[in-house]
Amino acid sequence: MSSKNWLNKVKWDTNGLVPAVVQQSSSNDILMVAWMNREALIKTIELKRAVYFSRSRNKLWFKGEVSGHLQHVREVRLDCDRDxxxxxxxxxxxxxxxxxxxxxxxxKFEGFLNKGDWISIDPILKNPESIYL
Incomplete structure (x- = not known):
């Protein structure tokens, strides 16, 4: 990418990060939220594959690199506040x-009248221990 002027339109936080909401294009399901720095966003657009910034490891995180659960990027959008x-x-x-x-x-939170709790509503499709060996 020759010109990176488009990166300056993103409102990065004080740590140089921006939250990324990840949505499945076919169903509109919200899959996850992650963080991106400039390099992650550039790589995501260049590769058309999701790349994030891992705050805990302080490095780029190529989604699916270990698990195989890649995210092929179909569209990138910026919200109205550009943050x-x-x-x-x-x-x-x-x-x-x-x-x-x-x-x-x-x-999912169940029960709104002075009591309630969080319940798991989605099944485990694959045992995480077999994903991350």
């Missing part, structure tokens, strides 16, 4: 979450 990126992806093997589920958003 959140939306990646519309094709999720390989239908597993986006490190827990072996389709989505990281598998906890």
């Amino acid at each position: 959140v990126v939306l990646l519309r992806v094709e999720q390989v093997s239908d597993i986006a979450c490190h827990t072996g589920r389709h989505s990281c958003f598998f906890w």
Whole structure:
């Protein structure tokens, strides 16, 4: 990519990061939320494959590099405030979450009248221990 002026339109936080919401293009399911730095966003656009920034490891994270659960990027959007990126992806093997589920958003709050709790609503599609050997 020759000109990186488009990167300056993103409102990066004080750590040089922007949150990325990841949505499955075929179903509109929200799969996960991750962080991107400039390099991750550039690589994502160049490779048409999701690349994030791991805050815990302080390095680029090529989604699916270990698990095989790649995300092929179909579209990249920026929200109205330009401080959140939306990646519309094709999720390989239908597993986006490190827990072996389709989505990281598998906890649902049940009960709103002074009591309730979070329940898991999505099945584990693959045992995470067999994904991350």
